[in-house]
Amino acid sequence: MLCEIQDYQARNILLRFLLLQMSWDVILSQLHYTISEGSIHGTFVGRIAQDLGLDIGEINSRMLHIVSVNDKEYFQVNLQNGILFVKETIDREVLCPDTPFCIIPLQVIVDKPVQMYRVDVEIEDVNDNSPYFSSSMTNLEISELRPTGSRFLLEGAVDPDLGTNSITSYELSANDYFALDFQKYMNQIRSLELVLKKSLDREIQSVHNLILTAYDGGKPRLSGTTQIVINVEDVNDNAPSFSQPFYQCSVDENAIEGSLVFTLNATDPDQGKNGDLSYEFGKQVKEEVSRVFSLNKQTGEIRLKSKLDYETVKMYEIQVDAIDNGEHPMVGHCKVLVSVTDVNDNPPEITVTSLSVPVSEDSPQGTTVAIISVRDRDSGSNGKVHCFISEPAPFTINPAFMGDFSLIVTGPLDRETKDMYEITISARDEGSPFLSTSKTIKVEISDVNDNAPHFQQAMDTIFIKENNAPGSQVYTASASDMDIGQNSFITYSLSGNVIDGIPVSSYISVNPENGNIFALVSFDHEKITHFQCHIKATDAGLVPRSSNLSLNIFIEDINDNAPIFSQFFSTMTVRAPKTIQPGFLVTKVSAFDLDSGYNALMSYNFKDFSLKTPFIISQQTGDISIKRLFTESDNDEYRLTVVAQDHGEPAMTAITQVTISLVESEEEIKFDNxxxxxxxxxxxxxxxxxxxxxxxxxxxxxxxxxxxxxxxxxxxxxxxxxxxxxYKICSNTGGSWMYSQHTQYKVCSSAVQGKNDLIVFTPNSSQTPGNENIGNQQGFILNKPKHPNPDWRYSASLKAAMQGAVHMEGAAVLRGAAVGLEPQWPTVSSATTDPEGGEVSPPVGAGVNCNSWTFKYGPGNQKQPVPVPQIPPDFPENFIIPGSPAIISIRQDQPSAQAQKSNFITFGKKEETKKKKKKKKGKNQEKANNNTNDNNDQ
Incomplete structure (x- = not known):
């Protein structure tokens, strides 16, 4: 009973392990397709491009391809529609003979950029194989003494199919003596036995012919048969027996030859030679088992005969028979399941499945460079692999899928610093001790135009001698570029400068290929001494880069200009008295040279100089002076030839003539010197x-x-x-107050004038010269404030004028600030005894349509302030223009601030005022007459 429980537990553990491995493979893949075995070429598998989210229009340009782990390529992708189809017919029994689940892993790789996907294709088993027996006939020898229930092991049939398509049941032809019994292990029939139901009687029937049929579970169900011939013998009646039908053990795959694997022990109740047992491999043992294991016939020990390989065979099934030595030997049967334990004996295997080189030096971080597949044939922790880069580099290894890694860029790349990386990729498993392997790949860095042309110095200076030959080479601009190829091809050009309005390209040119600079003209130092130009070096990259060289060009002077005497010194005639003393300066010559520097330095000498000549010349200044006293033997006139010579190479000269006449006295030369x-x-x-x-x-x-x-x-x-x-108000040509000559008056004032009012009346009579003078005095600056005399009276002419029309064009009122002209109607001041106030009557002679208005002075009227002028001390309070009835009426308020603020002028129609004026007309006339008499007296 205990053995059966252990057997059941072992079967459950093995089943769970197989299911877990299957589910793990499915989880780690991105796509999982299932097809039936035997599918012909062109069978549809799946829309792999659509399922992976790839653009069908790009899979051809991105070079989608499939990498299979197996050697054969069973599948292919149509690059036009992205469909995965069968390329070669698959036989599951050949591809996965001992695996319950047949999965073909595929790697789908696309380039530009590099991407990798994991796809698993599961091959479903179909019932394409019938069960078959190794032999068409089986002979059994059974003693008639065998008790009921005796079991006889039969060789089962074989079906390459799996699962329900494999053998699920057996049938035995109808008979009275035998029955069929089979036991399943892990859903497979592991033991097939013939059970004796009824005691045999050789005398009744010595031979039994039975038909054994094996059926699979497929649809349709297939079968295979074999014939069993049973001969009944009268021999040994007890067969050897084992303690359990199945035994399990394990052995490490690195076990040495001769290691003990398992020891069997069978028993036989018979005595003597019928109880002596020997052990042999069963007839169904495969040749591979007999090659790997050995069985000791006497002891039942199973030992290792050759090396094991877990990656090749993980489990061995050994059938052992125990045979006694009776006259009619009897046999006992058992099976030993030997599990091979994996050890870390396989190093990882590195395969570069995709390599995208060269890598651009401007590749961003995260760019995939290569896809690396690492496989370890071991299992468990021994098959878990870690991949890494051995040496520091701007790359790293990232895991992608199970066993697949990607080499990506993790740092900046600079081809100018390093153009090739030899990356050593190491893979190490987790076994103890661990095993590792390495692989070196070369990653070339491609160039981008990230470096501008570089001059050795940003500024340079050259010197060109003037009068150079046009077209001569004067300089070579040389720039270097750290890039390569097209990015390093440099062209040179001139940047636009202007020299005195002329482009610099009119003076020099540059060869765009080699940077040679040529002078296009013959330079003249006297016209241009130096100029600056900029040489631009540009590479030929897709995004061109450039740099500039500032070139200072100086024109060197050569001695190409002879000295020139000015027009004053071309020919000179000088008079000198004979009485002058030695050292006296007679005259001076001066020459100039258009050259500069040492070439313009002058020295003066006499040509054909004679020691008898009483004159000497200074070489530096050109001063001609007396070197000795004159004698009677000296000539009255000397003609001296002066030579001016520069210090150039070769020296150049100029000649002038100086005539010196000697006279007796200085007065003769006073004005002719x-x-x-x-x-x-x-x-x-x-x-x-x-x-x-x-x-x-x-x-x-x-x-x-x-x-x-x-x-x-x-x-x-x-x-x-x-x-x-x-400002023409109510024009009327009639009346005694209309201007006959349209005279204009203007009263000017400054900003500091007081707030006084000045009212001007102009009669209709012609102006006299006296009137004009008085009119010009209207611009007086009035300083001393005085109140108007309350005893003013109207003049006779003013009374007559009040009955007619008035037209005044040029009257203006001074308002304390420069506000321009303001037209006023002539008014008549009313007599009042109030020193602080006054009232002006309506306009005299106003027309029908004219507005009447009044002037009111003093603080009593709060309608509009009126500026107060400053009156000079000697100005009379009542002033009448001589020869004219016009009156200048001046009223000045109190100088207090309150009084000044209250001055105002009110304009408008005053109907009520007119009525009051009519009532008081009699009184006003009397007062006017009195005032007129007073004025006449004055």
């Missing part, structure tokens, strides 16, 4: 430009001032015209 003329001319030359500049500036200033004055005067006249048009 060439030196004085020379000095005057020198002064004119040196100052003429200054005088011209001053004259030009003064002229511009004068023109500007005149233009400004004219514009301001024109603007003023325009403003006066606008005011005349805008």
């Amino acid at each position: 060439p030196e004085s003329k020379s000095n005057t001319d020198d002064f004119s030359i040196t100052n003429i430009y200054l005088v011209i500049a001053i004259c030009i500036i003064a002229s511009i200033f004068l023109i500007t001032l005149i233009a400004f004055t004219v514009l301001r005067w024109q603007k003023y006249r325009d403003e006066i015209s606008d005011l005349k048009e805008n």
